[in-house]
Amino acid sequence: MVMHPVLMIAIPLLSAFIMPLIKKAHRYFAFSILLLNTALSILLFAKVYNEGALYETIAGFSPPVGIYLAVDNLSALLAFLINIFATINFLTSRQDFRFSMLYLLGVAGATGIVLTGDIFNMFVFFEITAVASYALVASKKDRKATEGAIKYMILGSVGSVFMLVGIAIIYSQLKSLNLYDIAARISSMDTKMMWLSFSFLLTGIGVEAELFPLNGWVPDAYEGAESNISSFLSFGPSKASIYAIARLLIIFSMSRTYELALYLGIVTLLVGELAAFTQKNTKRMLAYSSIGQMGLILIAFSLMDKTSYAIPAAFFIIVSHASAKSALFLLSDKDGFGDMSSKYAGLAGVLSLIGMPPLAGFWGKWYLLMGVADEKIWAVAAIIIFSAVIEAIYFARYLYKNMEGKESSRNSIPAAVMVSISIVMGILPILYNMAGGVLNA
């Protein structure tokens, strides 16, 4: 079968705008589109895994002139993760057709960020995802959601301006927007210009990726939004943008930029976990914990040039966080795990986030610590273990509080399915000890 990755962006984008026409059956239609997208992403991964990285030109212009998509193993896997979680999460929606429309737009944008091979195209997908997310956060219509959405929007718009300045600087120096072309010729750029554009791009993407000084919007937007939308934010836009930062690091690939990313990751990790520790509100605690996990993913990506453990580490933390944290956000609309499936989802989710074997979170932290130990940067290892301990304490408190509760969330079954993905992904590496090999190919 001929597999075009562009379909995975084009189909949801097109059907998003069909939504207002079919108000009645919008839920079935949107769900089948998401299911189709997940199937396409599995086919895409099978193809990329068998035949190596895939490049698709669009509209017949060959690179570096035309826009094109570049898919490797990691981006195909991330596209799969985003789409499958989007499909499961969509089951919990009780909103009207406008929600389905914005949701499909957000999924199309997040998939686009992961698959694109053109930096301006990436910017456009960032904006699609961001605008859809602002509107989704605001869709609850009360005061808190509006405030959260406005805060998100102010920071997001400033971030997008910064990102565009970074793109403009790169274009002025290299006359190219193609990621691979830029990566090949970046060393001919002046070092000052490189740092200037790197800082602008990192600031711009960092807003969406919840990096430390730029994440003031995170707790307010996550707290204000409906619980299934907080869940969407935690597996969709944030995961796609941390992957965009990884691509950025590969393009610039200076040892100092990796170092900067490492420090930024450490600060984000510590600030997020310590802030989560002090929170009383469940959703705010989960939001700060997300910030901490994003820092952990950034630490993993920042070791990419040094050790081959870095990419599997980042991948497993992404899997664990996207499944478990999204499930916990789904459960957060009620205080308490009343029925069996929400007890299971809550417990397994927390264990995966803390890093208990054999869940995906364990493999993430395991590979990360292996990588850090290889490099003998013990301070970083100490910080990772310290933050894991803090995480364990506040999650124990969270579990204790919720296990007592008699109420249970209406979203408990989709949440349980999401967490199960984290368990399956955690057991797979035991079944065949090849995860490192697969991801490094």
Place this chain on the structure above:
Amino acid sequence: MMWPEYVTVAALISIGLYGVMAKKNLMKIFIAISLMETGVNLLLITIGYIPEGTAPIENGNFVKYVDPLPQALVLTAIVIGLSVTALALTLLIRYHSKTGTLEYRRGMKW
């Protein structure tokens, strides 16, 4: 050298950034964001500009023309900026109806 353009770009972006950070009124903040967007668009146009270049339309006789790509980028950026501004104004109307004010008081709360 086209320094007046670059100075204008720097001024627009800095004024916008100042407005976002220093103003409390949400309407003023979004006006400041629009200023920043205009600054970036001007930067992109300036990068593609060639002195005495004409519009990039292929009509047989080769003339000196400006780089068409930044113009396409600016067109996209303008549309994105428009949609963000429209959504922002919608949210501001709702914020005003909920709180009776456009002042943002919540700030950074940890």
